Amino acid sequence: MKTLLCGASRAAIATASIAAAVCAFGPAQAAEFDGVTIEAKLIGGQQYEALYARIPEWEAATGARVNVISIKNHFELDKEFKSDIAAGTTSWCVGSNHSSFASQYPTLYTDLSDLIAEDVVAEFVQANIKAATFDGKLVMLPRAQFDVSALYYQKDIYEDAEKAKAFEAKFGYPFAVPETWTEVKDQAIFFADPPNFYGTQYAGKDEAIVGRYYEMVVAEGGKLFNDDFSPAFNSEEGKRALQWFVDLYNAKAVPAGTTNYLWDDLGNGFASGTIALNLDWPGWAGFFNDPAASIVAGNVGVAPAPKGSAGVRTGWSGFHGFSVTQDCENKEAAASLVDFLTNEESQKVESAAGPLPSRTAVWDYVSEQAKDDPYRSEVLAAFKETAATAFAVPPTPFWIEATNLIYPELQAAILADKTVDEALQDASDAVNDLMLEEGVY
Amino acid sequence: MGLHHPTSPIIRLKCMELFHADPRDILMKRLKLPPWLVLLMPAIIILSAVVLIPLLLSLYSSFTSYRLTRPDSLFNWIGTFNYEKAVTDAKFWAAFGRTVLLLAVALNLEMLLGLSLALMISKVTRGQRALRTMMMFPMMFSPILVGFQFKFIFNDNVGLVNNALQSLGVTDTAIPWLVDGKLAMFSIIFAEVWTSTSVFGILILAGLYAIPRDPLEAAKVDGCTPFQSFRFVTLPFLMPFIYIAMAIRSLDVARAYDIVQIMTNGGPARRTELLWTLIGRTGYVDARMGYANAMGYVSIFLAIFFTIYFFKKLQSARKELGMGV
Incomplete structure (x- = not known):
């Protein structure tokens, strides 16, 4: 009973003290969004x-x-x-x-x-x-x-003097970490030893391959859409860009399943040590260099995204x-x-x-x-260097829908179901129909 | 004074009747609904809410330019434009054809394998229960997980199949299982068959247990070979079970989506595009729900056709056995 009284009296004193404090200093200031x-x-x-x-x-x-x-x-x-x-x-x-x-x-x-x-x-x-x-x-x-994507590569490849000599003899220019997409293609074909080792790889479906194609078109000096969002990729620059993907596939310099790959497949592929050059996102940097997750840990180099024939870096x-x-x-x-x-x-x-x-x-x-x-x-x-010239996707509400029309045609060209010209013509027609149907122009 | 109107004895009597009456009687009397309709009313209300109204709404939306991201487009009536677009689109019919192909190949393979499994298990004298349970294991996996499992197994670079084939010296190339036009469909059919053969197995096994012994013994006495006994006695008895399994699985395969979505997403280059991967992408990724619904309604005919076909077959099989219709 004594304890109870003591407790009660302590509570009363505490309440009185708070009341006194409130009286003395006014009500405590309510937080900005109390109760929201x-x-x-x-x-x-x-x-x-x-x-x-x-x-x-x-x-x-x-x-x-x-x-x-x-x-x-x-x-x-x-x-x-x-x-x-x-x-x-x-x-x-x-x-x-x-x-x-x-x-x-x-x-x-x-x-x-x-x-x-x-x-x-x-x-x-x-x-x-x-x-x-x-x-x-x-x-x-x-x-x-x-x-934005930069070029990850296996460093030890570039420390092999014999490889450098053989490369230079074959292609007529020094062997170094590639600065252009043409060099990436040459090196990827040179490195490829399927099914054990591939020169490079690319995302092969959905918005991912269209994004990769988009940045390659820009690097070649072209554009995906005109200012009124009519398709502009069925151009010489667009054809050169698509040809790059087709050539690598035909040369077996990329895994045969690359048209079915998305980001996880690409990241895991590079980490498995079977890919020499890999254009990929910054989020993978830690994973690639983590010995618990990646065979290539400690052997990873990163270079800015290479440039296309127009001297422009890719930078989707x-x-x-x-x-x-x-x-x-x-x-x-x-x-x-x-x-x-x-x-x-x-x-x-x-x-x-x-x-x-x-x-x-x-x-x-x-x-x-x-x-x-x-x-x-x-x-x-x-x-940082790649980000300096990076560019976002075209600001149209039909971007995702357009990519769903374009990517099967890009895949058809890569897998030789269509020629580059046929594929781009079909993709361009489909996007044009979409934009017309939606009253974009 | 004028505010107070004492009720008449007749009204009071009516009120008392209503107070003591069963509410169902009141409903029937007031609305003059026949009792059978009142009894069916809960089912009608629930079915209307969950099936009929959404069905009518989706049918209506298939005649509009309805886009998920623009709710006002639900009221933009465009007549039969979506249907005309669907039936004149070569990609739609290609997906339709692939779905029929998947259906035909997967169902027949599942039937043959399910029948073989059931016949083998029915002959086992010890551990039959354990075998039956094991046979059902693939059915217990979610189709999404089955898709991921086979996507990994058939991966050209790090997949199990290619690594096994290369290690055994069968091939020194990376076989593009999920890319090559024929192999990609094969891989999808393989995954479908792996996961659902047991549906046939279980139903046919139930059929085997139900077969009377007399006709089989009579066939043996008449000198039939085991194959003749199977062909002319066992199989006709099993046909109703096979057609039930066919009807169930045809509806399942006709709406194939999850496994294909995970393994290939209809690609590459539309090589494995099926009706529902096309419709799902159009409706939920492209947000063109009006057009997707129009394609859906055209596709429903496929499901209706197969259902009617298999039920007719079922009826004739039952008639043959003297089981009536």
Whole structure:
């Protein structure tokens, strides 16, 4: 009883003390978004989810709560967003977005330039901000998941004097890490020893092969679409670009199954030590050099993406980011969360694991951090150089649909079902029909 | 005063009747619905909500330019444009033809293998239960996982089959199982057959258990060879079971999607494109749901055709056995 009384009296004293404190200093200032719940649909996967561990910090600072209602890869999220638009269930607030997908959702997301201060937007790499802007609307803020591809290679190949001599005798120029796509082709054919070893490989289906073809067309001096989004790839530059893929396949310098490969197949292929040269994304840099995961660990070199015959580097790029829906009830709170997840601190946390940042200051920071790590420095230097001339996908809502029309034709040329001319003519006609049907021009 | 109107005794009586009456009686009396309709009403409401309304809505949308990303396009009536586009599209008919080919080859192979398995298991005297359970293992895997499993097995570079063939000295080349036009279809059919042969096996085994012994013994007494006994006694008894399995599996294969989506996604160069990989991509990736629904409705005829065909066969097989229709 005594204990109970003591407890009770202590509680009474504590309550009185708090009351006194409130009287003395006035009510504690309410957090900015007290009681607000932000529903979010976010991209999942180990590479992306580390950032979400910072969300509780934002919740503590603002008083809001984040309820993640969906977490999936981007292809699945894309389908879910389209279903949400169709069903009108778009009152959730924050969604993961990607520069290659963003143009497909013209009504889903709000203009962030009304919600994010101009000086904050100015701190991002402006090429990314441009690629995140559609019809004058800034639809997403980029996170530190900027993607452009550089050339990974097995270093010891270039240390073999006999190989260098044989190469020079055959092709008439010195053997070195390739700087052009013609050199990549020569070397890939030279290295190939199927089925044990291949010169290179490429993504062979879906949007992936069209992206690779797109950047090759640009490197050859051409373009995929005209300014009115009519197809422009059925050109001499487009034909040269496709011929590069066809020649490598015919020479058996790439794995026979490459037309069925996507990113995981390519990454695992290079890590298995059976590929000499591999154009790939920055996210693989750590994996390739991890002895537990990769046979080529310790033997990986990284060079900037090679150039095409027009002297232009390939540089198909994309980036992940966050958007706020048009139907979100509390856009200010949602924009605050997006701002937090893409701020300097968040980008430092995210890029520490390898991915490339999209803020200028964080690029400098990660370069400084990597100066004692030669491999990381080499990776950053190669990607920084490639990023300088990188370009995003054409800003049309029919990008994905156009790629679905183009890629089977590219595959048909590679597998010799059609000639390069026939394949590009058919692809061009199909894209033209699509654009006409959709009233694009 | 004027606010209070005492109710008449007749009204009060009616109210009391209604109060004590069964609610179903009230419904039937008020709406004058026949009892059978009232009894069927829950089923009708549920079926309407989950089948009929979505079916009608998708049929309607097939006459519009409906895009998932533009909900207002649901009201953009374009008549039979989507149907005309589908039936004049060579890619659609190529996918249709491939689906029929897959159906014909996979069903017949599954039937033959399922029949062989069932006959062998029926002869086993010890451990038959364990064998039956083992036979069903492939059915227990999700088709998505089966797709991933065979995608890896048939990978040209790091796949199990090529590595085995190369190690055994059978070949020194990387066979492009999932790329070559014929081999890619073969690989998909292999995966389908692996995962579903046991459906035939189990149903035919059930048929074998149900066969009366007398006709078989009579055949033996009449001097029939084992093959003649099988051909003229066992097989006719099994046919109803085979047709049931065929009808079930034809619907399954006609809507083949998951295994193909994972293994080849209809490629490369549309070499393994089936109806539902084409329709799925058009509807959910390209977001052209109106066009996808039109293709879906044309494709449904395929499923209806095979269902009617196999049920007719089933009926005639039952008639032959004197089992009635």
